[in-house]
Structures are given as structure tokens and as C-alpha cells.
Amino acid sequence: MFIRKGEPGPTIRAVDVGFGRVKALSEDRQLEFPSVVSSFRxxxxxxxINQADPVERLCCEYAGRKYFIGDIVFKQADAMVTMNAERFTRPEGLALMFSALALLSxxxxxxxxxATGLPVSDFAGKKDVYRQALLGRHYIKLVNPDGSGERVFNLHVADCRILPQPMGTVFDRVLNDAGELVNKRLAAGNVGVLDIGQNTVDLVRVDGxxxxxxxxxxxxDLGLFDAYGLLYREIKDIYNVEIPPARMEKYLQNNFIEVDGYRQxxxxxxxxxxxxxxxxxVSRALNLWRDAWQLNSIIVTGGGAAILGDYISRQLNRPGQVELVDRDRATLSNANGYLKLARRVWQR
Known part of the structure; x- marks a missing residue:
């Protein structure tokens, strides 16, 4: 796209569409919501009375279909569709992406x-198709839950960079906010990234x-929801109550459930x-990284790192290597890296 001298260029956006949550960043805003969609009614x-955040009551029309998006699905939908590898380029997956971009606009x-990413196992086979699906002009309409208050967004994606998702964490560690290379030791090193998502675990090795x-x-088969599924079965066997994995997290914060009026x-x-x-x-990681002793650093990141990170660190038992991304940064680490790389590519 031709830009006259002195005119502002395209704005920069970074979106990480995970199987569990969508994370999106602009220069001055960030947001996240569950990666679930359902048909709108x-x-x-x-x-x-309840003045909910717009992210919590997100509804849209994209490619001729209306959807509930994110948190509102759990309250209003009869059935929901979760993200998987095939849905990145389908209308429901693109509705997640462009709903986030509209909210940031x-x-x-x-x-x-x-700048965005794909799971490691899907990157080679889907990156070109995904890029073509994202490029160009997209129209998305945000509506209120009752169908009123339509606002149409005309979003033109002029350029797009797609990464294997855990590479975002690598760039988050080696680049500063301006996209400059500052952590030269890590950049030159032999690094493993263990990215624990809701539905998947991505492992990446980077050398220099x-x-x-x-x-x-x-x-x-190793994501956080799998751990929640195991916990669901244990609780059901012991207390004969069913807590779906998607709703498990709130019970883990205080370590109690209430059964028939009694706290357990x-x-x-x-x-x-x-x-x-x-x-x-850890067994799967060490099977993939047979010479893990040569790694300068093993970075544990992703939304599941806050829940499972300490357990994984103890299992690895490599205190000189393991680096847990801070709990308040782990979920957004990939998206932060996408944004830093975007600044390096498009603002330098």
C-alpha cells in the first residue's frame, strides 16, 4: 500500500487466538475473552442494572451470520463451539479475530x-491459507445482546505476520517495547519454550x-483443560457432583467446593x-528435547503456567535452567511478543 510522506501508516495490532482464550493488544489497550462462539438469538x-464490560457482552455479525462471542456464551447460549485447528480460517474463527480487532479499534x-500466531503443529500447513484469509477488507458489526445498537467496522488488514505461537514468548523476552534487541544473551542462546494453553501444550526450541x-x-492431550478433566473425574468419584472443566477455575482459587451446604x-x-x-x-518435553541438558533456558509460559508452572518446575528439577514467566504476564506473553516484533518490522 502506497503511503505519502508524512501520512500516518497502518496501525499495529497483535492478536493471539488460542484454543482457550483470545488475547489482543494495541498500542494503548489490551483485552482477552474466552475462545468460544455460538449462534446468536x-x-x-x-x-x-448490571453495566457489564463490552467484552463480557460481545455479540457480532460477520460474513452474514450473527454470533455470541466469549463470556456471554456461557450465560446465553444453548450450545457453543470451541476453537480447534480447523476453525482458524472458518467464519467462527475469523469472527473471534475481528471482534477483538473491532473492540481495539x-x-x-x-x-x-x-501480527498473530498458529499452534506449532498447524503452522506449516495453515500459515499461507490463514494469512490470505486475514488480508484485505473485513466488515464486522457489533450489536447489543438484544440485537440493537449496531455499529459497523470496516477493517483493512494491509499486512500480516504469522508466527508459531510460542515464538511470541521468545520475542517478548529478547525485544524491548520499541522492538529493539536488548537481551542478547538469550537471543544467542539455546532455548526451550514450554507453552501451556487451555487445550494444547506447544514446545519450541530456538537456537540463536x-x-x-x-x-x-x-x-x-496435555493442555490445562485435560488437567481439569482429570480433576472433574476425581471430584465426581468422591463427592458425586459434576463441575465441567470449563467452569473449574473459579473453584481452584479458594480450594473449596460446596456440596449440600457443606464446604469440602x-x-x-x-x-x-x-x-x-x-x-x-515434562515426560513429553524431555522426550522431544533428548539433550535438554544443553538448553541455556527453559521458559514455561502460557495461560496454564499460572496453574501448572510450579508443578512443572519441580518435575523438571533444573533450577539453573527453568524460568517461569510471571503469573500476571504469562497469558499475554505470546501476544506481547507479537506486538514487539510488529513494532520492529513496521515502525523501524
Whole structure:
């Protein structure tokens, strides 16, 4: 796209569409919401008392179909569709992406450069198709839950960079906010990234900032939801109550569930299940990284790092190597890296 001298270029956006949550960043805003969609039907009544964040009541029309998006799905939908590898380029997956971009947009019409990612196992086969699906002009309409208040966004993706998702964490560690290389020791090193998502665990090995393809992979049976599924079965066997994995997280914060009016402590069950699940993750990682002793650093990141990171660190038992991304940064680490790389590519 030709830009006259002195005219502002496209705005920069970074979006990480995970199987569990969508994370999106602009220069001055960040947001996240669950990666779930469902067919829309107008909500017939609202009290008007609860002034929810727009992210929590997100509804859109994209490519001729209306959707509930994110948190509102759990309250209003009869059925929901979660993200998987096939949905990145389908209308429901693109609705997640462009809903996030619309919420970040400061204007109804915007030209932008976009940095995003794909799971390691899907990167080679889907990156070109995904890029073509994202490039160009997209119209998305945000509506209120009752179907009123339509606002149409005209979003033009002028350029797009797609990365294997855990590479975002690498760039987050080696670049500063301006996209300048500042952590030269890590950039020159031999690094493993263990990215724990809701549905998958992605493993990436990087040597001198070169992606080591043969020692990078995704595993769809090791994510945080799998650990929640194991916990669900344990709780059901002991207390005969069902807590779906998608709703498990709030019960883990205080280690209690209430059954028939009595509080039951589930801390011991949680520790046993999570330790066993961490052992499975570490076993898979060390099987892929047979010479893990040569790694200068093993970075544990992703939304699941806050829950499973300490268990994984103990299982690895490599205190000189393991680096846990801070709990308040782990979920957004990949998206932060996308944004830093975007600044390096498009603003320098």
C-alpha cells in the first residue's frame, strides 16, 4: 500500500487466538475473552442494572451470520463451539479475530498491520491459507445482546505476520517495547519454550533465534483443560457432583467446593492431579528435547503456567535452567511478543 510522506501508516495490532482464550493488544489497550462462539438469538430482557464490560457482552455479525462471542456464551447460549485447528480460517474463527480487532479499534474504519500466531503443529500447513484469509477488507458489526445498537467496522488488514505461537514468548523476552534487541544473551542462546494453553501444550526450541523445527511440536492431550478433566473425574468419584472443566477455575482459587451446604476442601485432590499431569507434560518435553541438558533456558509460559508452572518446575528439577514467566504476564506473553516484533518490522 502506497503511503505519502508524512501520512500516518497502518496501525499495529497483535492478536493471539488460542484454543482457550483470545488475547489482543494495541498500542494503548489490551483485552482477552474466552475462545468460544455460538449462534446468536436476541436476549429478550435486561435489567439495565448490571453495566457489564463490552467484552463480557460481545455479540457480532460477520460474513452474514450473527454470533455470541466469549463470556456471554456461557450465560446465553444453548450450545457453543470451541476453537480447534480447523476453525482458524472458518467464519467462527475469523469472527473471534475481528471482534477483538473491532473492540481495539479507535475508529469505524481502520487500516492495520497484524501480527498473530498458529499452534506449532498447524503452522506449516495453515500459515499461507490463514494469512490470505486475514488480508484485505473485513466488515464486522457489533450489536447489543438484544440485537440493537449496531455499529459497523470496516477493517483493512494491509499486512500480516504469522508466527508459531510460542515464538511470541521468545520475542517478548529478547525485544524491548520499541522492538529493539536488548537481551542478547538469550537471543544467542539455546532455548526451550514450554507453552501451556487451555487445550494444547506447544514446545519450541530456538537456537540463536533460529526455530529448530525437528524439536518443536504441539500436543493436544496435555493442555490445562485435560488437567481439569482429570480433576472433574476425581471430584465426581468422591463427592458425586459434576463441575465441567470449563467452569473449574473459579473453584481452584479458594480450594473449596460446596456440596449440600457443606464446604469440602479439594486442595489435596488438586495437588495430586496437577502433579501427575505436570509429570506427563515434562515426560513429553524431555522426550522431544533428548539433550535438554544443553538448553541455556527453559521458559514455561502460557495461560496454564499460572496453574501448572510450579508443578512443572519441580518435575523438571533444573533450577539453573527453568524460568517461569510471571503469573500476571504469562497469558499475554505470546501476544506481547507479537506486538514487539510488529513494532520492529513496521515502525523501524
Amino acid at each position: 436476541p436476549v429478550r430482557y435486561s435489567t439495565g 479507535g475508529a469505524d474504519s481502520e487500516t492495520l498491520n497484524l 533465534l533460529e526455530f529448530v523445527d525437528g524439536q518443536s511440536d504441539s500436543f493436544s 476442601n479439594i486442595a489435596g485432590i488438586k495437588q495430586r492431579v496437577f502433579a501427575a499431569h505436570a509429570e506427563r507434560i
